[in-house]
Structures are given as C-alpha cells and as structure tokens.
Amino acid sequence: xxxxxxxREFDRDAALRTAMRLFxxxxxxxxxxxxxxxxxxxxxxxxxxxxGSKERLFREAIDLYNGTxxxxxxxxAPTACxxxxxxxRARAAAYAEPDTPPGCMVVLAATNISAANDPVRTxxxxxxxxxxxxxxxxxxxxxxxxxFTTAPEAVADFYLSVLYGMSVxxxxxxxxxxxxxxxxxxxxxxxxxxxx
Amino acid sequence: xxxxxxxREFDRDAALRTAMRLFxxxxxxxxxxxxxxxxxxxxxxxxxxxxGSKERLFREAIDLYNGTxxxxxxxxAPTACxxxxxxxRARAAAYAEPDTPPGCMVVLAATNISAANDPVRTxxxxxxxxxxxxxxxxxxxxxxxxxFTTAPEAVADFYLSVLYGMSVxxxxxxxxxxxxxxxxxxxxxxxxxxxx
DNA sequence: CTGATTAAGCAACGTTCGATGCACAATTAG
DNA sequence: CTAATTGTGCATCGAACGTTGCTTAATCAG
Numbered sequence: 001x002x003x004x005x006x007x008r009e010f011d012r013d014a015a016l017r018t019a020m021r022l023f024x025x026x027x028x029x030x031x032x033x034x035x036x037x038x039x040x041x042x043x044x045x046x047x048x049x050x051x052g053s054k055e056r057l058f059r060e061a062i063d064l065y066n067g068t069x070x071x072x073x074x075x076x077a078p079t080a081c082x083x084x085x086x087x088x089r090a091r092a093a094a095y096a097e098p099d100t101p102p103g104c105m106v107v108l109a110a111t112n113i114s115a116a117n118d119p120v121r122t123x124x125x126x127x128x129x130x131x132x133x134x135x136x137x138x139x140x141x142x143x144x145x146x147x148f149t150t151a152p153e154a155v156a157d158f159y160l161s162v163l164y165g166m167s168v169x170x171x172x173x174x175x176x177x178x179x180x181x182x183x184x185x186x187x188x189x190x191x192x193x194x195x196x
Numbered sequence: 197x198x199x200x201x202x203x204r205e206f207d208r209d210a211a212l213r214t215a216m217r218l219f220x221x222x223x224x225x226x227x228x229x230x231x232x233x234x235x236x237x238x239x240x241x242x243x244x245x246x247x248g249s250k251e252r253l254f255r256e257a258i259d260l261y262n263g264t265x266x267x268x269x270x271x272x273a274p275t276a277c278x279x280x281x282x283x284x285r286a287r288a289a290a291y292a293e294p295d296t297p298p299g300c301m302v303v304l305a306a307t308n309i310s311a312a313n314d315p316v317r318t319x320x321x322x323x324x325x326x327x328x329x330x331x332x333x334x335x336x337x338x339x340x341x342x343x344f345t346t347a348p349e350a351v352a353d354f355y356l357s358v359l360y361g362m363s364v365x366x367x368x369x370x371x372x373x374x375x376x377x378x379x380x381x382x383x384x385x386x387x388x389x390x391x392x
Numbered sequence: 393c394t395g396a397t398t399a400a401g402c403a404a405c406g407t408t409c410g411a412t413g414c415a416c417a418a419t420t421a422g
Numbered sequence: 423c424t425a426a427t428t429g430t431g432c433a434t435c436g437a438a439c440g441t442t443g444c445t446t447a448a449t450c451a452g
Contacts, residue, residue: 026308026311027307027308028308029226030308030310031310032310109308110308111308111367112222112306112307112309113223113226113308114227125368128364129368150381151377153374154374154377154380157365157370157377157378157381158358158377158378158381160365161358161378162357162361163361164361164363164364164365165361166357166361168303168357168360168363169353169360172321172328178353181347181349181354182350182353182357184350185350185351185353185354186385188392189382189388191388192385192387192388193385196380196384
C-alpha cells in the first residue's frame with residue numbers, strides 16, 4: 001500500500017541491513033556517509049530522504065540488530081544456570097559466525113566516540129544497562145527460589161564480563177571452537193561461582 | 197644535555213601523558229589534533245615537530261601505557277593460579293582507578309577504526325596477541341609441571357575473556373568493588389576450569 | 393661575532409566530513 | 423487532465439580533518 005509520491009527505487013530493509021553490517025564491523029564514526037551510500041548502492045540524497053540522518057540510521061541499525069537476536073531461549077530455560085548457558089552458547093556461535101562481523105554490535109560499534117556524538121555512546125551503554133538489569137532480574141528470581149547463594153549481581157557481572165570479553169576475542173579472530181571452550185569453562189564454573 | 201637549536205618550550209613527557217590519557221579515554225580517531233593541542237597547551241606545529249604524526253604519537257602513547265603497567269607481579273608468582281590472580285586483581289584495581297580512564301587502553305582505544313588507519317588497529321591487536329602468547333606460555337609451563345589438566349589455551353582464553361570483559365564493564369561505570377567481585381568469581385572457578 | 397640547528401606561531405593546504413537546496417521525475421488522489 | 427506528494431541526481435554547503443611551508447626566535451658549536 002504505497003501512499004502518494006514517487007516510489008522508492010531501492011529496498012529500504014536491505015539498505016538498512018547493509019548499514020547495520022557496516023556499523024557493526026567498523027563502528028559509528030569509522031563509517032562515513034560515503035561508505036554507506038557506496039555499499040547501499042544509492043545516492044546521498046536517497047539515504048537522507050529514507051533515514052533522516054546518520055544518527056537515526058545508526059539507531060535503526062541497532063534496533064534491527066537487537067531485534068534479530070532470537071532471545072536465545074534465555075527466558076524459556078527452566079533454571080538460571082540453563083538460561084545463562086543457552087545465552088552464552090548462542091552468543092558464542094553468533095560471534096564467530098562467518099557471515100556476520102565478529103563480536104557483538106552493542107559492545108563494539110560505539111566504543112570510540114568523539115564528544116559531539118555522545119548520544120550515540122549513550123544509546124549503546126543504555127542497552128547494555130538494560131540487558132544487565134534483565135540478567136540480574138532473572139538471577140534474582142532464581143536466587144530467591146534457592147537455586148544458588150551468591151549475590152545475583154555478582155553472578156551477573158561475572159557472566160557479563162565473560163560475554164563481553166568474548167566479543168573482543170572474536171575481534172581477535174578467535175574461532176568458534178575457542179569461544180565455545182570459553183563457554184565450557186564458564187559453565188564448568190557455575191557451582192563454584194554461585195555457591196559461596 | 198640539549199643539543200644545538202632552540203630548546204622545546206614544553207615538557208614532552210607531560211604532553212605525551214596528556215595524549216595517552218585522551219587516546220585512552222576516547223580512542224584514536226575520536227581524538228583530533230585540535231583536541232590534543234588544546235589539552236597539551238601547545239601549537240599544532242610543536243606537536244608535529246615533537247611527535248611527527250598523529251599515528252606516531254599514538255604509538256608512543258601506547259608504548260607509555262604498556263610501560264607503566266607494573267607487570268603486576270605476574271612473573272614473580274610461584275604458581276600459575278597465583279600469577280593469574282595477581283594479574284586480574286591488579287587490572288581490576290587499575291580499571292576502576294578514578295585518576296585514569298576506565299578500562300584498558302589496549303582493549304578500548306582502537307576498536308572503531310576506518311580502513312585508512314588499519315595500521316593502528318593492527319598495532320593494538322598485535323599487542324593483545326603477544327599478551328595472550330605470554331599468558332599461554334606461563335600456563336603451559338604450569339601445565340607441564342602438573343599444576344592442572346585442562347588445555348592451557350582454553351584456560352588462557354577463559355581468563356582473557358574475563359579480563360577483556362572487565363574493560364567493558366569499567367566503561368559502563370562498574371565500581372572497584374564490582375570488578376573485584378568479578379575477579380573473586382573467576383578465581384573461585386580456578387579448580388573447576390583447570391581440572392577437566 | 394658567524395653559521396648551523398631546532399622550535400614556535402601563523403596561515404593555509406587539499407581532503408573529507410555530515411548534511412542540504414533545488415530542479416526534476418514519478419507516483420496517487422481527485 | 424490537475425494538484426499534491428515523495429524520491430532522485432547534482433551541485434554544493436560550511437566545518438572539521440590531518441598536515442605542511444614559511445618566517446621568526448632561540449639555542450649551540452666554532
């Protein structure tokens with residue numbers, strides 16, 4: 001159901017996927033509008049007509065990235081231990097997936113930001129804060145149910161550190177096997193970490 | 197012993213420390229020459245006379261960062277377990293030190309780099325690769341001595357992931373207490389991780 | 393003193409940055 | 423058909439980017 005006006009001559013969703021991949025690979029400021037238009041195969045004016053600004057395009061790209069995450073079966077798992085394990089294994093597989101850039105876009109795409117673009121940094125740090133809150137909530141529930149004794153925040157921060165670190169390892173060309181080995185180690189540690 | 201020529205009117209070491217701090221805080225491309233000269237209190241020409249180029253200045257800043265790391269007592273520790281623990285505790289304290297930018301410069305300062313500055317990315321990834329090799333070597337020695345059974349590379353990658361992840365957590369304003377709790381968890385996991 | 397050498401200040405270089413004004417094309421609604 | 427609306431191409435905007443030439447200033451060796 002197209003409204004009035006000249007119809008767009010390119011696939012907006014495909015262009016957004018291209019932008020997501022570029023931002024994911026190199027980061028917000030390291031990707032120029034010229035890089036984007038070249039990869040999308042469109043003109044500068046079309047990009048601005050369709051997406052408004054570089055920042056709005058990045059926000060859409062981050063939303064797309066967060067939406068395509070399959071939730072990893074995190075909420076379906078019966079125990080917190082299994083929830084964490086499913087999440088970590090899904091991410092380990094995703095981070096070394098050869099068809100996508102290595103590591104997590106939310107961790108890697110807005111690390112080096114000049115003061116002028118601080119809202120972009122805030123965007124991703126807010127997402128990480130929300131994700132941490134979700135993990136803490138899930139662990140707190142399990143803690144209240146008596147699944148483990150360690151403070152839920154401490155458990156969350158430990159597994160978050162492992163998770164974030166895997167993004168850096170992926171950027172350093174860690175293989176799927178190596179990332180899975182990290183998850184194996186982290187899960188072997190579950191009892192020692194959660195019962196203290 | 198100054199040679200011939202007009203003497204420099206600023207403290208080169210202090211200026212380099214200022215540059216290190218800026219690059220550490222925001223990253224290579226997010227810091228401009230104008231940012232640097234303003235923070236250093238010198239003119240553009242003086243910066244180029246003293247340091248050559250932005251990239252050479254960054255390399256010196258990274259060298260300074262690596263040099264000021266006190267080696268953490270890593271090599272002095274009698275066992276691999278203690279070596280890893282000392283390293284992690286020293287880094288946890290350093291990452292949340294209020295007088296310096298949060299997290300590790302080698303992990304954070306060259307994440308988002310455009311294609312033109314790829315040598316800068318290579319610089320920091322090479323340092324991480326060398327550090328990983330050192331850790332693997334230390335763990336391999338302990339493994340050969342029978343301190344533990346798990347493959348040294350797997351142990352190294354697990355603790356490296358925790359270490360790298362702490363940099364991201366530090367950037368997200370994790371407190372010293374929270375980072376120390378991550379180290380506590382990681383070290384409580386030693387036996388479970390190393391004997392499998 | 394002279395000559396050599398190095399630093400600092402000023403002004404500007406060419407390039408790239410993100411973003412836009414404008415004319416024109418292509419569609420829908422009536 | 424006309425009017426309204428939206429997308430595209432072209433040219434370009436002002437600002438910021440890293441870097442440099444040139445002049446002048448300040449030191450050393452002789």
